[in-house]
Amino acid sequence: MADRSTIYEVARRSGVSTATVSRVMADGTGFSAATRERVKATAAELSWVPSGSARGLAARRTGIVGLIFPDLGQSGDAEEESPLYVDQVIRGAERAATSAGDAVLIAATSTASGRDLAFSVAGKVDGLVILARSLPDDDIVALSRSVPVVLLATNLARSGPDFVGPDFVGADNRGGSRAMTAHLIAVHGHTDLAFLAGPAGSPDSEERFAGFCAALRDAGLPEPAAPAATGSFTEAGGEQAVRELIATGRRPGAIVCGNDEMALGALTALRAAELRVPADVAVTGFDDIAAARRARPALSTVRQPMRELGECSVRLLLSRIAAADTARKSVVLPTELVTRRSCSCASRAVSGPSGRSPG
Amino acid sequence: MADRSTIYEVARRSGVSTATVSRVMADGTGFSAATRERVKATAAELSWVPSGSARGLAARRTGIVGLIFPDLGQSGDAEEESPLYVDQVIRGAERAATSAGDAVLIAATSTASGRDLAFSVAGKVDGLVILARSLPDDDIVALSRSVPVVLLATNLARSGPDFVGPDFVGADNRGGSRAMTAHLIAVHGHTDLAFLAGPAGSPDSEERFAGFCAALRDAGLPEPAAPAATGSFTEAGGEQAVRELIATGRRPGAIVCGNDEMALGALTALRAAELRVPADVAVTGFDDIAAARRARPALSTVRQPMRELGECSVRLLLSRIAAADTARKSVVLPTELVTRRSCSCASRAVSGPSGRSPG
């Protein structure tokens, strides 16, 4: 509690200068073993902890990285255990940071306070990891002008000629979607597949659609020019999109959805239309949120390695902080196929890496 | 990236002094609207964010609170989604901090690095919330000498005459256990109940045992002098303890376990002994970890309000930071009874607050 003692006090009592105390505390060199012990003893005796603020100021390095994530499930998840999606990322980030001697500052952006919060955090850290859907692109661009930023699982839409965006870490959307689609074709014999896209302009959705198309091409099936339907990345969006699809008279054998929420909505719409899943139509998602496993039927999906994404993004951020003026990097982590009932699989999980590529 | 500009640069370009810039950025008073806009514009133009370190140094307040938690499930939870226990606390802490304008720094202590990590964090924050099982008591005492500390869901064993421990926030162990035991007696008619205690000296275990005894007393049943068995707070501990209990020839109608892990172990031991749960013997846990719901039979247990605990501990910490020299506080939050198959209940969840009391 008595946070009163300073490096001066410790130096005085140890009979050395503040420089020496500083060197000892930083595990540096330039002092004898005896001096080291004396200083450490004095510090312990005074229960002195060097001030992070003073250190940060003088050394121009706080030793803190910030993680900004969207505050999903503000309400309504009293019953539902909230998607541990974000939690895994947090844990991964913490682990990577700690093992590098840094700490992680977390902040959830509720749409209201997002901008101010983010800027407040930006001042306290050496760099920022920004998770998808935390902030509008403009704010991200603004932030990245005052502090190193790594984007996680999202990418800036704007890619002008000389615009160099922040570093990026994400999962292999294309490969995962391609693997899932190939699975539906090769294992379950589907030939009439429909893709349910997320909001227009979403890089995630576009990449997943590209993977879907690639798998069709691979199998020699006709490749659609555009997704069969489009909606927002929500249950309501998926339900709506499938309802409209059905209304057009289309009856695909399988529906590949842009994400799990949409797939969940798709299940609802299909049930309402008295179509059985997977007997009449197979449904797949993307992300493997907690609800996917609990859906009836359990949802086949593509899992993103959340913890690894968290770790990876912090590592990338730290390397960027250490070397500011190197080329922009982007890292793509492999996804994992999770096959459950909704695609007619009985097995628990067939896993397989989907690919890995530089950006 | 160009984190170059300082308050001096902003002041110069705005034609004011640094004091005015500072006042504007802190949303203070003592400047005209015109000045305010000019400064804000300049700041945005330079994409300047005030340095948290410099602010912290000058104002003696970082605006950061630290949360220290144990790094459970380092390995082996590839299949198991790790108990979201801690994650809920983190989210709660984040919410409370953010709404007070602060941020949360998180750090997981793996037994190896615990001490150093904690002290490193202590220097960067205004105060610390320390979750149960993160650190040995000695380290907690040491930390609390250099920074305000709130203990979460654990309490220091040592309570010497003039020893004033840190503030404390926890769930109503006694009330929760009492309610569960009363449920077993009143609803399911049990009269021969056994308590499976955690490690000796654990305040949690002791309080839960006390609640167990109180319920027996309430019902006019004989009250044991000591728990029927004792083990560590793990599955192995619970399994072992029940095996030994059975070996003595004892066949209680219900086993009230010190926590969920022990209860899970108990299920295993009972199965091995060919005793059916709940037909032959009822089993209950404490905590409501994720695995409790998925156990066969699903485990009846007592849920701690993790998110609320996180929120509450941060709020308490912030009030302590604001007013250092007030009496030690302790807050006890009510628990919730969660009845599932393992106590013969079919219903999903019967909830009820268990009590609330000052310390």
Added chain:
DNA sequence: GCATCCAACGTAAGCGGTTACGTAGGTAAC
């Protein structure tokens, strides 16, 4: 018309470390 008061600033002394640079004393080389 003059004292009073207040809003709107400016001045400058820290806050508690880090670190470039300087120095003393001892050792090795020749």
Added chain:
DNA sequence: GTTACCTACGTAACCGCTTACGTTGGATGC
């Protein structure tokens, strides 16, 4: 016995803010 060099420190100039205190100029009171 010098010179050169290295280890183990000390000196002091920052790092970029906050804030107590001082100042100014116009409005107000009488």
